[in-house]
Amino acid sequence: MIDSKIQDQLNEALQLHNNVWADEAKTILAKNILLDLAEKTDPTIIGLLLGNDNLKRHFFVEANGVLVFKLQDFRFFLDKHSINNSYTKYANRIGLTDGNRFLKDSSDIVLDFPFKDCVLNGGQSTEEGEEVYFKRNNDQSDSQLYTKLTRKRQEIFFNQTLAFDEIDRLFDAKAFSKFSRYTADGKQVVGEIKRHLDGTPAENLIIKGNNLIALHSLAKQFKGKVKLIYIDPPYNTGEDSFKYNDKFSHSSWLTFMKNRLEIAKTLLADDGIILVQIDNSPSSLRESPEYGYLLVLMDEIFTRKNYVTTFTWKKKGNASNTKDGVGTITESILMYAKDFESITPNLQEFKRKYKYTDENGLEYNLENPVKTNEGTYKRETMVFPIITAEGTFYPPEGKRWAIGNNILDENGKIKPDVKYEIKDGIFYLKKI
Structure with missing residues (x-):
């Protein structure tokens, strides 16, 4: 329910x-x-x-030394006095608006989604994904009165107007503990953290925990000092390593990302950049991928003028097409600057690296063209012999070829123009 302290203080202040x-x-x-x-x-x-x-902090914002009354927040507070912290003032649908009007009525684009005005804690480990509770056993002895149980944590959206106390506690700097130092000699006990003259740590830190809390805890020392931020978030595809929370609903995922991108922006230096990696695969055949929504969200937070580029990363050699859909072989990395005018691009050309060189000086890599032959990837027609001068080769048990039999002639022998190599008894294709 609504924070009774704010309601009581409002009543008290207006007594006059x-x-x-x-x-x-x-x-x-x-x-x-x-x-x-x-x-x-x-x-x-x-x-x-x-x-x-307290009311001043809640309903006013300072801009250039002047306090500005947040009328929308005050109206929202009065109109929705009986709602809980998970209430959202945004419409229960996702679309492009300028904050109040839909896109067709405005040329300014802002991504609008449920719970945009909220903070989602969003645990990022299976440990955080569960909560412990106790169930009373009415027919048991005192020693067995309660049974300890676990369940998936019920995420709460803290509304920025109604639950600002909860948000303040969430964002307050937390103390890090259980430090360990890793060197060439192995794991060491940490007696003191090495620091620069300005007090910031002079050592590389790997922090295990909720990244939203960690980012806010770092903000006091690192605000405006970070040159590069790289984020590889859960993609909302159902296949990410974060099994607990990778299957966010669409609006929950957007809220999750918005909260983290906003604090990341405050950490960036004026000449800093942020890179966010995102899969191009949809979470289902009936939905588009999050890529486009993330792009608009980052435009809103960092502004379009600070967009730098989008890198396309080829994550694997061949698409894993199935009967249910077309697979993807790339992911995108969105790059934004804190201030585009403050960065200087330094482009360098890199030559592809090859592991092998033939007798003619031609460089190449080797690829074993097999993939799993189970589930949706099962293809019995892709299990066939490849006849070469060195012998006949089949895919291993449970595998199939990732290439078609068009590399073979009518007798099942490999065609002369196909570049291959047999290494340790395994058939490889040459990749030039």
């Missing part, structure tokens, strides 16, 4: 105003009257709100 109450005892606010006065920025109402530090 006689015209905003629905009863003579001044226990029930006449919200329509109060909202009308607030929309007119009534000096008395504004003054009473500013007189309470």
Whole structure:
């Protein structure tokens, strides 16, 4: 439910105003009257709100030394006084708006989605993905009165207007513990962290834990100092290593990303850049991938003028097509700058590296053209002999060829123009 402390403090602050109450005892606010006065920025109402530090922090924002009244938040607070922390003021659908109007009515694009005005803790490990609770056994002895059980954690969306106390506690800097130092000599006990003159750590840190909490804990020392941030988040495809939370619903995933991108931006130096890797595969055949939504979300947070480029990374040699859909072989890496004018691109040309060289000086790599022959990838027609001068080769048990029999002639022998090599009794294709 709504934070009773804020409601009580609002009632207390407005006791000095006689015209905003629905009863003579001044226990029930006449919200329509109060909202009308607030929309007119009534000096008395504004003054009473500013007189309470908690209300001032909740309903005002400082801009260039001037306090600005957050009317939308105040209206939202009054209108939704009976909702819980997981309420969202955004429509229960996803679309492009300018904040209030849909795209067809405006040329300014902002990605709108449920719970955009919320903070999602979003655990990133199977340990965080579970919570412990105790069930009472009414028919058992005292020693067996409760049974310890676990279940998947119920994520809460903390609304930024209603649950700011919870958000403050979540974002407050946390103390890191259980330090270990790893050197060429192995694991060592940490007595003291080496630091630069400005107090920031002079050692590389690997932090295990919730990344949202870790980022906010680092913000005090590293705000505006980080040159490069690389994020490889769960892709919402159902196939990422984060099995607990990779199957976010669409809006939950967007909230998860928004919370982390916002704090990441505050950590970046003016000449810093951020790279976010995203899969191009949809979570199902009926849905598009998150790539496009992430692009618009990053445009909103970092602005379009700070977009640098999109890298396309080939993650594997061949697409894993199935009867249910077309596979992908690439992922995208979106690159944005904190301030595009402050960065200087330094492009370098890299030559592909090859492991082998033939007698003619031609460089090449070797690829064993097999893949699993189980489940949706099962293809009995892709299990056939390849006849070469060195012998006949079949795919290993449980595998199939990843290449078609078009590399063979009518007698089943490998064609002369196919470049291959037999190494340790295994058939390889030459990749030039």
